[in-house]
Amino acid sequence: MATKLIIDTDPGVDDAFAIALAALSDDVELLGVTTVYGNVPLAATTRNARRVLALCKRADVPVAAGAERPLVYPHPHRARYAHGADGLSGRSSALPEPGRELERADAVTLLTRLLEAADEPVTIAPIGPLTNIAALLAAHPGLRERIARIVVMGGAMDHGNTTAAAEFNIWSDPEAARRVLAGGEVPCVLVPMDLTYRCAVDTEWLATLAASGPVGAALDALTPDYLDHYRKALGWNGVVLHDAVAVAEAVRPGILRTKRFPVDVECSLGPARGTTVVDRRRPELRADTEGEHAPGTVDVAVDTDLDGLRAFLLDRLTGRTRAS
Template structure:
């Protein structure tokens, strides 16, 4: 049994990620914590509660986290991609959970769960890394209680928000740098380079929609999202970024990794929020050295059909 905490900013792809965790019997979903990102915090928190209600998991606590970045304001949310309610304008199709977030904030809840868990816990941050940076800063003694971080974020060869920056890292570069560069936790980063390759087409969505009410509701949330990625790729499809990270957390080794020294650009030039990875060969790095001190495992390859089949099988029930 894998104990998971999902830190999220739902978000269409976050919806699929949460549903995937709920549909996986080998997962003990300890909590869902929320953060600003795809929409404002009130919206992402409400979406998380309603998504858990959709999945029949009102037993999973939800805690509100950061409503803004650590240092500098977020320039914009992801309304163009996710709609004005984070869910393609379809959040109203989800059941009303009838409950509120727990009294504790996200960092406090994660700390309590880590402290009380019998085994180290996997945390899956699939939004901006503000909550995770705050957790590690406030509770350094709990680092050993984290089995690993499986993070959706970053891009090796071109961003989705700027020319070089992916949305989650771009939304709070200072927090991303704290987590990815300054910490020394077991970390696997799932970048858009790989999640784009795992995109699903209309036939996949239609199969999921036909499988039952859960699948039909999830696919119903994708209208704006599909329209965006159809324009982006020139084919009718969508990208389930965050669900790919949750899939790896559920089935370790599903994604193949390469270890690279990394940095996150926190300057105010055109590369702000970019993931900088030293992709030279180990022999070249050994000879000439690298100015990037922290090495992180980055998901660079997978059996794409296996990932798609895993997601479809679980979400279709």
């Protein structure tokens, strides 16, 4: 049975890979894509998402633009240092023009419409700031039962990438992240940076993708700025496909190994803002110290078969085994 999926995204190079992963998987019913500010401003993320879908020949998938800023405070800065000025290493215009008009409805309206129309619960994969998803849960509490789970790429248990403590997606809108992750309203899987870094792929992997055909070549062509950034971050020639790792879990539940922990998000304005607080104490100890307002529990992805995950991504993106 195909997984019914909606992706909420801020493309971004790794977002482009994640969208393509879902769009090219024939065991996924990609109901829609919604966009949010993040790596670059909303107009650019929306354009990029539509062009990636055009690359994958998925004009059937509706796209709606969402939030252009966080819920409370302005967005401090974008991630051009990793993704380039247009979000795709300056190569967005090399992708095909969109084959479908942008939805007139905003992201939350499209999410609502798709959830109401679905004949079974839908998985939502937010792989950017969580502003749209927090707004959906706040405005439409009756739709919670129509959401199978929310698979979030974000957070870090060890150290951040945008600040010493915070990962970019959570840091971009901590208040929204806290509503989604700590609210306990919908089952959540959190795919943190700690694991996605371990799933990094090397240039040989990228070369195999590039040689696979037009789609693989186009995706590889989006990576030069991204590769420059991750060469510094990793210390070797490779890239971290954060969002594709999360969408892999949405596409194939269980490909990542998870453990259940209480999760909270630091929303102060100090240096810890945006920190994902994963309580890894033994449950017996937590029971002695938690108050009545303890945060919700989340399935946190902690491990995977690294080579198997890389092979799964490559097989799907090259079309070798679309639904194996």
